[in-house]
Amino acid sequence: MTHEERQELLESLLAKQKAGTLKPRDRFDIPPQNMPEQDAAARRRNVSEVALGYTEMQARLEAMRCLQCKTAPCVQGCPVGIRIKDFIAAIADGHCDRALDIIKENSLLPAVCGRVCPQEVQCQETCTVGLKFKDVSRAVSIGRLERFVADLDCNGAAIPSVASLTGKKVAIVGSGPGGIVAAADTRRAGHDVTVFEAFHKPGGVMVYGIPEFRLPKAIVHDEIETLKKMGVRIVTNFIVGRTRTIEQLMTEDGFDAVYIGVGAGLPSFMGIEGESLVGVYSANEYLTRANLMKAYDFGSGADTPIAASKRVAVVGGGNVAMDAARTAVRVGAEKVYLIYRRTEKEMPARVEEVHHAKQEGIEFHLLQSPKRIVGDQNSRATAIECLRYELGEPDDSGRRRPVAIAGSEFLIDVDTVIIAIGNQANPLIRQTTTGLEFNKWGNLVVDENCRTSMPGVYAGGDIVLGAATVILAMGQGRIAAAAINDDLADKPR
Structure with a gap:
């Protein structure tokens, strides 16, 4: 649609709304607004953000697609319970400040969540508009609308008010999305809050794991600065379990909660x-070198560069695999192969990320899986040997199990292989802290309020859930902070 066509359509819809004649069928007839984005060829050689964001006209039209359902089923899919239909109605009416409020x-991180959260399997999955068309891609684009209003907050959000000092100290271990939320909420309650981060920059996975072209680091920096302005202390290069143990933080350093x-x-x-x-x-490792250490900038003399690669194989089918493959393109690889043992339908990666990866020239090798990596006399990778697969009966996940085809081995010449098949809990906390209960996968066990088995210690995010999302980690950070604030209110000074 042209700008003039959008303008005419919006004016017509607003006139019907004012007259009380706007019907659901009118909303169904509004075309979904596509997100403007960088040209695929151009973005292969830069790390600037791919998705460019809605214009105001696009945002208001997209917001007008919302049916304003009384039951708001979209909220059921939101881990933090945002009043979705209300913020969307505010956008439709042109009141973006109110929408952001x-x-x-x-949600303390709307600019982050609007970019990286998998809305298609959360709030948008239950959207009535998407269900009407039997296509989640035609649901109201809640995440894009969230990003739109967050990005308008160009002067920075007002610093949240902080209650009178309680004399209680709270330690936050990790400065990712859950840690940021927990720090903000406990600081607002008046506690003395310190965030301990193992890396030299705060932000957690939002800084080291998610590439600049999906999440500009300036957004994360602004959130960290807000915490500092609230009086939260940020300590980097501090590995809890090595620099200090949790027990030392509580018994020697005087923290009342961790x-x-x-x-x-x-x-x-x-x-x-x-x-x-x-x-x-x-x-x-690959993404940390690229994102945190800026290894993509070969002319900057980065301390931890990535070796220049010509032919790269990325093994896996999730968002991390897509991030690694798309990063490899941007650091100069001539060929990037994505090797996944199931079909595209079973890929856990977001549809948008798969789409962008294909646009950027990444070759998908589906129903294939590595058998071995071949090296030369200098122990450098030169090829990857793969097996072809076919899908058999469903496994415990409900997806059809890939079954190897005997004798189907073949080689792909590569000089770099990136393994992106998932992560586990780092065992350091478990090895250095007695009194904490872990499950068989090494994840911390917590109750419904994110309390662990150790008094005064709380946990949330991936260390509890396994591989999760930014918004789920934020939700647990908020739950844990509420429990901390309640427990400390009953604790004498």
């Missing part, structure tokens, strides 16, 4: 021949 009642939000940062490997060869990375 509504979102921030429940929230553990360290994520699940231990990469999984396949256990195949050749994984120790030069040129084989975990996705964690």
Whole structure:
């Protein structure tokens, strides 16, 4: 649609709304508004954001597609319970400041969540509009609307008010999305809050894991600065379990409560021949080098560069695999192959990420899986040997199990292999803290209020849930903060 066509349509819809004659069928007839984005060829050689955001006209038209359902089923799919129909109605009426205020009642990171949360399997999955068309891609674009109003907040949000000092100290271990929320909510209650971060920059997975072209780091920086302005202390290069243990934080350093939000940062490997060869990375290492250390900028003299690759194989089908493959393109690879043992339908990655990866020239090798990685006399990777697969009966996940086809081995010439098949909980907290209960996967066990088995210690995010999302981690950070505030209110000074 042209700008003039959008203008005419919006004026017509608003006139009907004012007259009380706007019907659901009128809303169904509004075309979904596509997100403007960088040209696919151009973005292969830069790390600037791919999705460029809605214009105001697009946002208002997209908001007009919302039926304003009385039951608001979309909220059931939102882990933090944002009043979705209310913020969307505010956008439709042109009151974007009010829309942002509504979102921030429940979400402290709308610019982040609007970009990276999988709305298609959360709030948008239950959208009545999408259900009417039997196509979640035609649901109201809740995430894009959230991003739109968040990005209008160009002067920065007002600093949240902080209650009178309570004399209680709270330690937040990890500065990812859950840690940021827990820090903000406990600080607002008047506690003395310190965030401990293992890396030299705060932000957790939002800084080291998610590429700049999906989530600009300036957005995360602004959120950290807001915490600092609230009086939260940020301590970097501090590894809880090594620099200090949780027990030391509580018994020697005087912290009354500790929230553990360290994520699940231990990469999984396949256990195949050749994984120790030069040129084989975990996705964690590859993305951390690129995102946190700016290794994509070869002219900057980055301290931890990535070796220049020509032919890259990425193993996996999730968002992390897409991030690694799309990063490899941007650091100059001539060929990038994505190897996944199921079909595209079973891929856990977001549809948008798969679409962008294909646009950027990444070759998908589906129903294939590595058998071994081949190296030369200098122990450098030179090829990856794969097996072809077919789908058999469903496994415990409900997806059809891939079954290897005997004798189907073949080689792909590569100089770099990136393993992106998932992560596990880092065992450091478990090894250095007695009194905490863990499950068989090494994740912390918590109750419905995110309390662990150790008095005064709370946890949330990937260390509890396994591989989760930004919004789920935020939800647990909020639950844990409420429990901390309640428990500390009953604790004498």
